[in-house]
Amino acid sequence: MIIKKVSDLENILESLRLEKKKKIYFIPTMGSLHKGHISLIKFAEKKKAFIILSIFVNPLQFDDKKDFKKYPRDLQKDLRIIKDLKINVVLLPEISFAKDLSFPNIKIKKLDKKLCGIDRPGHFLGVASIVLKFLNLIRPNFIVLGEKDFQQILVIKKVIKDFSLKTKVIGLPIIREVSGLALSSRNKLIPFEKTKIAENIYTCLKQISKELITSGLEIKKLESYKNKLLKLGIEKVNYLEILKETNLEVLDLKPSIARIFISVKLFGIKLIDNLRVSKRLVQKNGFILGVKD
Secondary structure (H helix, E strand, O other): OEEOOHHHHHHHHHHHHHHOOOOEEEEEEOOOOOHHHHHHHHHHHHOOOEEEEEEOOOHHHOOOHHHHHHOOOOHHHHHHHHOOOOOOEEEOOOHHHHOOOOOOOOOOHHHHOOOHHHHOOOHHHHHHHHHHHHHHHHOOOEEEEEHHHHHHHHHHHHHHHHOOOOOEEEEEOOOEOOOOOEOOHHHHHOOHHHHHHHOHHHHHHHHHHHHHHHOOEEHHHHHHHHHHHHHOOOOEEEEEEEEEOOOOOEOOOOOEOEEEEEEEEEOOEEEEEEEEOOOEEEEEOOEEEEEOO
16 A cells, blocks of 8 residues: 555554554665665564555755755656565655654764764754654554664664654664675666675675684774775775774773774765674774674
């Protein structure tokens, strides 16, 4: 069922909540669907849940209007991709859904000033604002998200906690091409001949992870990994950092689960990825070391 009007969705949800037969799983997307999105839907299908999938290119999370305009859109193709999947509601809000949103109590400054938040001012506030509106409207039991946008997951978790919402966040593993390249809607904007260069992103993450686990890594060596990517054809490395998974804080003497986070620019397109390190890590005297559990 395709729904564009919020009032129509409210009527459906009201009767669903009265029945109390199924949990509501909400999967927010910006369209241009790929196998990563499909994995989220199939996960929810296995739960025999009432599934709501939104397709909405959120203007609030774009600090560059040109980036908003060139974001890949193909609604008819998206609808063909999901037509045989067990989605109860495909929610297609009008652009006005993002109009006049104001949530002064959203406090994500610690998360907003790291990684993607540094060169995209206002991005995560835009994400948080629209997701909060969706959650207040739908009141799902679960929101299902992909871990490629890991920073976004942490932002949404904080918003849910701060506003005392009952929705639980489910983060699912990154879906990759055979080459290791993380699936992304933006991949479609990369010329085919440039995709080989993009494959080096995941290779870099794996090499760093292996070094962390086996011998440890001097933090300064991350610069050499950046330079290697540039020599391989990456236009710019926006960041390459190893941070605590729970809060994106810098590692310290306390053993912590961590991820390697990377963002690059290729053919003018921003690509992000991350990889969880299999050992807990500590940072000491300029080195990051793996420790036994």
